Amino acid sequence: MRLREIGWRLLATLRRRSLDGETRAELRFHLDMEIQAGVARGLSREQAEREARLRAGTIPSAVDAVRDERGLGPVDGMLTDIRHAWSSLARQPGFAGIVCTALALAVAMNTVIVAVVDGVLLRPLPYPEPDHLVRVFEWSRRNPEWPVSIGNFQGFARANRSLAGIALYTREDAQLMHGNRPERLVAVRVTDGFFPTLGVRPALGRNFSAEDLRRSARVVILSDRLWKTTFHRDAAIVGKAIRLERESWTVVGVMPPGVQHVGGSYRSPLQGDTVAIWRPLALDLPENGLRNWHFCNVIARMKTGVTVAQASEDLNRVMDDLVRQFPQANAGVRAEVLPLAGVVTDSSRATIRLLMAAGLLVLLIAAVNVAGLCVARVLSRRRELAIRQALGARSWRVVRAVLAENLIVGIVGGLAGLGLGAALLPLLRAMMPVEFPRLHEVRLSAAAVAFSLGSALLASILAGLAPALRQARQDAREGLSEDNRVASSSRGTRRLRAALVVAEVGLACLLCIGTTLLMRSAMRLAARDHGFDPRGVLSFSVSLPAVSYNKPELIVPLFDELTRRLKELPGVRAAGIANSLPWTGYDENTSFDLVGRPAPPGDDPQARFQSASPGFFAAMRLRLVAGRLIDDRDGAKAPPVVVVNQALVRRYFPTGDALGQRVAIWGDERVIVGVVADIRDAPADAAAEPAFWWPLAQQPFTNVRVVLRTDGDALALASPAAEVLRRLDPELPVSDVRTLDGIASEALAERRFALWLFQAFSVLALALAAVAIYAMLAFDVQQRRREIGVRMAMGATRTSVARLVVSHAAWLSGLGIVLAVITAPAAMRLLRALLFGVTVSDPISFVLAPLFLLSVTLAASAVPAWAASRAGVVAALREQ
Amino acid sequence: MSNRETARGRTELLQGTLDLMVLRTLEAMGRQHGYAIASRLARVSDGAIQLNMGTLYPALVRLERRGFVRARWDTTDSNRHARFYGITPAGRRRLEVEKAGWARMSGIIDRLLTETP
Numbered sequence: 001m002r003l004r005e006i007g008w009r010l011l012a013t014l015r016r017r018s019l020d021g022e023t024r025a026e027l028r029f030h031l032d033m034e035i036q037a038g039v040a041r042g043l044s045r046e047q048a049e050r051e052a053r054l055r056a057g058t059i060p061s062a063v064d065a066v067r068d069e070r071g072l073g074p075v076d077g078m079l080t081d082i083r084h085a086w087s088s089l090a091r092q093p094g095f096a097g098i099v100c101t102a103l104a105l106a107v108a109m110n111t112v113i114v115a116v117v118d119g120v121l122l123r124p125l126p127y128p129e130p131d132h133l134v135r136v137f138e139w140s141r142r143n144p145e146w147p148v149s150i151g152n153f154q155g156f157a158r159a160n161r162s163l164a165g166i167a168l169y170t171r172e173d174a175q176l177m178h179g180n181r182p183e184r185l186v187a188v189r190v191t192d193g194f195f196p197t198l199g200v201r202p203a204l205g206r207n208f209s210a211e212d213l214r215r216s217a218r219v220v221i222l223s224d225r226l227w228k229t230t231f232h233r234d235a236a237i238v239g240k241a242i243r244l245e246r247e248s249w250t251v252v253g254v255m256p257p258g259v260q261h262v263g264g265s266y267r268s269p270l271q272g273d274t275v276a277i278w279r280p281l282a283l284d285l286p287e288n289g290l291r292n293w294h295f296c297n298v299i300a301r302m303k304t305g306v307t308v309a310q311a312s313e314d315l316n317r318v319m320d321d322l323v324r325q326f327p328q329a330n331a332g333v334r335a336e337v338l339p340l341a342g343v344v345t346d347s348s349r350a351t352i353r354l355l356m357a358a359g360l361l362v363l364l365i366a367a368v369n370v371a372g373l374c375v376a377r378v379l380s381r382r383r384e385l386a387i388r389q390a391l392g393a394r395s396w397r398v399v400r401a402v403l404a405e406n407l408i409v410g411i412v413g414g415l416a417g418l419g420l421g422a423a424l425l426p427l428l429r430a431m432m433p434v435e436f437p438r439l440h441e442v443r444l445s446a447a448a449v450a451f452s453l454g455s456a457l458l459a460s461i462l463a464g465l466a467p468a469l470r471q472a473r474q475d476a477r478e479g480l481s482e483d484n485r486v487a488s489s490s491r492g493t494r495r496l497r498a499a500l501v502v503a504e505v506g507l508a509c510l511l512c513i514g515t516t517l518l519m520r521s522a523m524r525l526a527a528r529d530h531g532f533d534p535r536g537v538l539s540f541s542v543s544l545p546a547v548s549y550n551k552p553e554l555i556v557p558l559f560d561e562l563t564r565r566l567k568e569l570p571g572v573r574a575a576g577i578a579n580s581l582p583w584t585g586y587d588e589n590t591s592f593d594l595v596g597r598p599a600p601p602g603d604d605p606q607a608r609f610q611s612a613s614p615g616f617f618a619a620m621r622l623r624l625v626a627g628r629l630i631d632d633r634d635g636a637k638a639p640p641v642v643v644v645n646q647a648l649v650r651r652y653f654p655t656g657d658a659l660g661q662r663v664a665i666w667g668d669e670r671v672i673v674g675v676v677a678d679i680r681d682a683p684a685d686a687a688a689e690p691a692f693w694w695p696l697a698q699q700p701f702t703n704v705r706v707v708l709r710t711d712g713d714a715l716a717l718a719s720p721a722a723e724v725l726r727r728l729d730p731e732l733p734v735s736d737v738r739t740l741d742g743i744a745s746e747a748l749a750e751r752r753f754a755l756w757l758f759q760a761f762s763v764l765a766l767a768l769a770a771v772a773i774y775a776m777l778a779f780d781v782q783q784r785r786r787e788i789g790v791r792m793a794m795g796a797t798r799t800s801v802a803r804l805v806v807s808h809a810a811w812l813s814g815l816g817i818v819l820a821v822i823t824a825p826a827a828m829r830l831l832r833a834l835l836f837g838v839t840v841s842d843p844i845s846f847v848l849a850p851l852f853l854l855s856v857t858l859a860a861s862a863v864p865a866w867a868a869s870r871a872g873v874v875a876a877l878r879e880q
Numbered sequence: 881m882s883n884r885e886t887a888r889g890r891t892e893l894l895q896g897t898l899d900l901m902v903l904r905t906l907e908a909m910g911r912q913h914g915y916a917i918a919s920r921l922a923r924v925s926d927g928a929i930q931l932n933m934g935t936l937y938p939a940l941v942r943l944e945r946r947g948f949v950r951a952r953w954d955t956t957d958s959n960r961h962a963r964f965y966g967i968t969p970a971g972r973r974r975l976e977v978e979k980a981g982w983a984r985m986s987g988i989i990d991r992l993l994t995e996t997p
Contacts, residue, residue: 008945022953026914026963027933033915055930056918062933069941 012070023066027059064397078400085404088381095377098775099370100413102768103456106366107417109761111444111452112428113359115421117352118448119441125271125341126260128199129301132164133340134308135264136298136315140332142606143589147266148298149329150283151290155322156298156335157193162314165197166300168281171267173703175543176277177243177731178230184543184735185226186269188261189281195255197301198262205238205253212280218249221278224257245545246731249279263344263437264297266587271344272440291329299340312337345437350833351754357830358511358761362768363455365507369768370409371463372500375493376779378402378467399468406464407457414456421452431756433749466496497776498812504772505816506823508765509853513824514831515762516845517838518755524837525684525748531677532582533621537707537740538714539581542725542732544702555700556636558728563615565724566708569717573709576616578693579701581740582679583747586610589689594652595662595669607648608691609665611699617676619709620740627659627674634695641695643674648690665692666699683747684836707740714739754834766853769816770860773809777864781805788868798869805868809861810854817850898939900982901929903948903975906967911954913962914940940965948974 012019034056038048067080089096124130136156138146148156150168157166167190174187192208195201202221212219220242222231231237241248255278263271281296302311315335323330345352378385385398422444432439470493542562549555559577566575580586590609599605616622617629625646634641642663649658658672678688696704708717715737722734745752781788788801828840838845905917912920917940918931943949948971954964967975 004947005945022963023937025961027937029913029960029962030915030918030933032960033919037919055932057932057934059933062937065934065938066941069938069945 009070016067019070020063020067023063024059027062031056031059078404081401081404082408084401085408089405089408095373096409096412098771099373099409099460100416102366102369102771103409103413103460104416104420105764106363106459106768107414107452107456108420108424109764110359110363110455111418111421111448112425113355114451115425115444115448116428116432116442117356118445119443120345120348120352120436120438122447123438123441123445125344126258129304130341131339132302132304132306133198133262134300134302134311134337135262135340135343136166136300137336137338138294139334139336142332142604145336146333147294147296149291149294150285150296151326152319152322152330152333153296153298154283154290156300156315156318159318159321160314162302162306162311164301164303165193166298167191167193167197168296168298169194169262169264169268170281170296171269172279173543174244174277174279175246175545175731175733176230177246182731182733183230184541184733185276186274187277187279188269188275189279191281191283194278194299197299198259199301200255200259202253203256204235205251207253208278208280212252213283214280215282215284217280217282218247219252219280220244220249221253221255222251223255223259223273223276223278225273226276227254244277246547247545262299262340265347265585266297267295268297270435271437291326300337308337308339348437348750350830351750354754354830354834355757358514358758361507361511362761362764363459365504365765365768367459367463368500368504368507369772370406370460371466372497372504372772373775374402374406374464375467375497375500376775377405378470379493379779379783399465402468403461403464406460410457410460413460414453417456418449418452421448432753433746435746436750436753467493470496494780501769501772501776501812502816502819504769505813505853505857506820508762508769509817509820509850510824510827511758511762511765512849512853513820513845514828515755515758516849517828517831517835517840517842518751518758520838520842520845521834521836522751522755525751528683528837529677530582530683530744531623531679531688534740534744536711536714537619537709538717538721538737539705539707539740539743540718540721540737541703541705541735542577543704543735544732546702549702552636552697552700555702556697559613559696559700559704562706562725562728563613565728566706566721567615569708569720569724571710571712571717573711574615574618575706575708576613576619577696577704577706578610578612578616579696579704580610581705581707581743582620583682583743585681587681590665592692593664595664597661600652603651605652605663606690607644608689609694610691611694611696611701613696616696616707619707621709622679623677625675625677627672629674629676630693630695634697636697638695638698640668640670640698641673642670643676643693644672645676645688645691646678647688648692649675651690663692665694670694683744684751714741751834751836766856769813769853770856773812773857774860774864776812777805777809777861778867780808781864781868802865802869805865806858806861809857809865813854813857817853821846821850897982898935899943899948900975900978902936902939902943903967903971903978906949906965907972907975911964911966913956913964915962917965943971946974947971 031052034052035045035048038051039045043051125133127133136148137144138148138152140146147170148168153166153168156163160166169188169190172187172189174185176183176185190208191213192210195207201207203224204227205221208219208221211217222237227233227237234240237251237254239250239252241250243249258273259275260272261269261275263269263274269275283290285293300311302308306314312335315337319330319333319335323333381402385401388401389398425442425444429439429442432442544555544558549558563575563577566572580588586608588609589606591604591606593599594605612630614629614631614634617624622629627643630641630643642665644658649656652658653661658675661672662669663672664670676693679691680688706721708714708721710717718734718737722737725732725734792798792801824846825841832840901921902917905920906912909916909920914933914936918936921929921931940949940951944951944965948968949965950968951963951965953961956962
C-alpha cells in the first residue's frame with residue numbers, strides 16, 4: 001500500500017461518521033433507482049422492492065463492505081465489532097464476569113511463576129559473559145562434587161590451557177568492631193584471581209595481589225554496602241585500618257555496588273549481594289593442608305570459544321599428572337567442571353519446573369473453561385449471527401464478531417491477571433524459602449508482563465476460534481429455521497462442549513492428585529523420627545577471635561562458664577554448645593582409622609566430625625541408642641572418647657559391636673562410648689551420613705552454636721542470653737539468633753512452598769471445573785426445557801429428572817477422572833523430587849483426589865438438577 | 881445454501897475484472913453514478929452480470945482510494961442527489977495497462993482452447 005493510500009485511509013477514518021452517512025445516501029439512491037426500474041417494468045411496489053433487494057443486496061451489509069475498503073479497513077471494522085461486543089458483554093455481566101475472572105486468576109498465577117522462572121532460571125547471571133564461568137570440583141566415587149584442595153588448585157592454575165582465570169574462595173565470617181559496637185560480618189576469603197575471573201574491579205583502591213595470599217596478611221576489601229553504611233562513604237578509606245577479629249586490618253579496596261557473590265552449597269554465602277567483606281585466602285599451608293584439606297571452592301572463567309567439555313578434558317589432563325605426583329591424596333579423583341548458572345540454580349530447578357508445569361496446567365484449564373463458555377455463548381447468539389449471515393455478512397466477519405468478544409475478555413482478563421499477579425508477587429517472595437537461589441532477582445519483569453498479557457490473549461482467542469469457525473461454516477438458514485428455544489445445540493456442538501468439560505475435569509484431577517501426593521508427603525515427613533526435638537529450643541552463634549582464644553585452656557573455661565550461667569537463667573532446662581546444628585548445611589568431614597581391624601575393602605573410613613558439650617544432647621533431646629552420652633567426665637585431661645551415630649555403626653561396625661572399640665581421629669585413639677540416633681543432612685534425605693561427636697572439651701572449636709532448651713517461648717531468652725555473654729566478654733557478639741523450629745521450618749521451606757502453590761492451583765482448578773460443569777448443565781437444562789417438560793408430561797418424576805442431570809455430570813467428570821488417572825503416573829514423575837514416603841502411584845492419593853473431585857462436580861450439578869426438576873410441564877410446553 | 885454459493889461464485893468471477901469493467905464503463909460513458917454503472921454492465925452482459933451493492937461500491941471506493949476515479953455529489957436528470965464517478969488521467973493509464981493485460985490473457989486462452997495438437 002502506498003503512502004498516499006494510507007493517508008487517504010486515515011483521513012477517511014477521521015471522517016467516518018459523515019462518510020458513512022454519504023455511503024448510506026448513495027446506496028439508498030441505488031436501491032430507489034432499482035425499485036423505480038421495477039415499477040417501470042410493471043411490478044407492484046412490494047414486488048419491485050423485493051426484487052431490488054435480491055438484485056442489489058441490503059444497505060447495512062454493503063455499508064460494512066464499503067467500510068472495509070475505506071478508512072482503516074479491517075481494523076476499522078474490528079473496532080466497530082469490538083464496540084458491539086463490549087455492549088453485548090455488558091448486557092450479560094454474568095458470563096463476562098465468570099470468564100474474565102477465570103482467566104485473570106490463571107493469568108495471575110502464571111505471571112508470578114514466569115517472574116520466578118525468568119528471575120531464577122532465564123536471566124543471565126550478572127557477570128560479564130556469564131556463560132564462560134564454571135565451577136570446578138574434585139570428583140571421586142565416594143565424594144562427588146567435592147571441594148578442591150589448594151594443591152590441586154595450584155596445579156590447575158599452572159598447567160591449564162583452557163581457562164582465562166581461576167580462583168579459590170571459602171567463607172570465613174569475621175567480627176568487625178567499629179566504634180564500640182561488635183558486628184558479625186559475612187566474609188569470604190578469596191585468591192587474587194577471584195575478582196578478575198568474575199570480571200569486576202574495585203571502585204576504590206586495588207585488588208588483592210599474589211603477595212597477599214599469606215597467613216600473615218592483614219588486608220581487606222569492603223563491599224559497597226558496608227562502605228556506605230558502617231563507614232559512611234568515607235572516600236579516604238583506602239589505606240585506613242579497621243578492627244577485625246581484634247586485630248588491625250588495612251583496607252586496600254572497595255567494590256562497586258551490585259557485586260554479586262557466586263554462591264555455593266559448601267562454605268559459601270548464597271549467590272547474590274551477600275558478602276560484606278573479602279579477605280585474602282592464605283596459600284602458605286603445611287604440605288598436608290595443601291594436599292588433604294578440602295575447604296575451598298573453585299570458580300573459573302573459560303577462554304572464549306572453549307566449551308565446558310573441552311575445559312573438563314583439559315583439567316582432567318592436568319588431574320592425571322596430579323594423581324601421578326600425589327597418588328595418596330588424589331586416589332580416584334577426577335576434575336569435574338560444571339557451568340556456574342547450573343550449579344547456582346541446581347537445587348531448585350526441579351521445583352521450578354514443577355511449578356511451571358502446574359501453572360501451565362491451570363492456564364490450560366482456564367482456556368478450556370473460556371472455550372466451553374464461548375461455545376455456549378455462540379449457541380445463544382446463534383440467531384443473531386445467522387441473521388447477519390443471511391444479510392450477506394461474509395464468513396470471516398462472523399468469525400470476527402465472535403472473536404471480538406474474546407478479544408475483550410482476553411484484554412480485560414489479562415490486565416486484571418497482571419494486576420493481581422503484581423500484587424501477589426511480593427507475597428510469593430515472602431513465602432519463598434530464603435535459601436531459594438536468586439530469589440533477589442524475582443520481580444515483575446518485562447518477560448512476565450509480556451507472557452501474562454500474551455497468554456491471556458492467545459488463550460481467549462484460541463478458545464473462541466473453534467466455536468466461531470463452526471458457526472461461520474454453518475448454513476445461515478439452519479440457524480434461522482431451527483427453533484432456537486428447543487434443542488438448538490446440534491449434536492456436534494454438544495459433543496464439543498462435553499469434551500471440553502471432560503478435559504477440564506481431567507486436568508483438574510491431575511493437579512489434585514499431585515496436591516494429594518504432596519500433602520501426604522508432608523504428613524509422612526512430619527511424622528518421621530528426625531532424631532532430635534526442635535520444639536522450644538533457642539540457638540545463636542558465638543565466634544571466638546583466634547587472637548584472644550588460641551589455646552584450649554582459654555576456650556574451654558569460657559564455654560564451661562557460659563553454659564553454667566545460661567543454665568541459671570529462669571526457664572532454661574538445658575544449655576549446650578556444639579560446632580554444628582542439624583539441617584543447617586553443615587558438611588565437614590574427616591578420614592579416620594579403625595584401630596585393630598581392617599577397613600572395609602575399598603572404603604576409606606570417613607565421617608562427619610562434630611564437637612559438643614555435655615548439655616548439648618539434653619538441649620537437643622538427641623536420642624541415645626546405646627552406651628552413654630558425653631558428660632562432665634570427658635574433660636580435656638580425661639581419656640579420649642567419642643560418640644558415634646547409627647549410620648557410622650552400620651557402615652563400619654556391621655556386626656553392631658561398636659561400643660568399646662577404638663578409632664583414631666586426627667592422631668588420637670578414642671574409645672567409642674555411646675551411639676546416638678541419626679540426624680540426616682536434610683529432613684527428607686533417605687539416609688544419614690556416618691558422623692561422630694567429640695567432647696567439646698577435648699576438641700574445642702571457636703565457631704560454635706549455643707542451644708538452650710526452655711519450656712516457654714524460646715525467643716524470649718534471646719536478650720538475657722546475650723547479656724550473659726556480654727558480661728563474660730563484652731567484645732563477643734551474639735549473632736544469627738534463631739529457634740530450632742525456625743531452622744527446621746526453613747529446611748522444609750521449599751517443599752512447603754511447592755505444596756502451597758499446588759494447593760492454590762488445585763483450588764483454582766477445582767473451581768474452574770465446577771464452574772464449567774455448572775455452566776454446561778445449566779445451559780443444557782435451559783435448552784432442554786421442552787424435552788424435560790415432555791418427559792414429565794409422560795410421567796417422569798422430579799427425582800428422575802434431577803437424576804438425569806446429575807448422572808450427566810457424573811458421566812462427564814467420571815470420564816475426565818478416568819483419563820486423569822490413566823495419565824497421572826507418567827505426569828507425576830515430575831513430582832518425584834518432592835515426594836517423601838509415597839510413590840508416584842500412591843493408591844490412597846489416586847482414590848482420594850478423584851473422589852473429592854467427583855463430589856465437587858456433583859455438587860456443582862445440584863443447582864441445575866434442582867432447576868430441571870422445578871421446570872413445570874405447562875410452562876415448558878407453553879413456551880412453544 | 882444454494883443462493884449464497886452462487887453469489888460467492890459470481891463475486892469470484894468478477895474479482896479480477898471488476899476494476900477493468902468499471903473503468904471501461906466510465907471511459908466510454910463519462911461521469912456516471914453507481915446505479916448507472918451497474919445497469920449498463922447488466923445491459924451489456926445481457927443480464928449475466930448483476931452487481932450487488934456490496935460488490936460494486938467497495939470497488940468504487942477502492943478505485944477512488946488509488947486515484948483512478950474521482951467522486952462528486954451532483955444532481956441527476958430527474959433532479960435527485962447522487963454521487964457521480966469520473967475516470968482520472970491515472971485511471972485511463974491504468975485502464976490501458978489492464979486492457980493490454982486482458983488482451984494478452986484472452987489471446988493465450990483463445991490459443992489454448994483452439995489449438996489442436
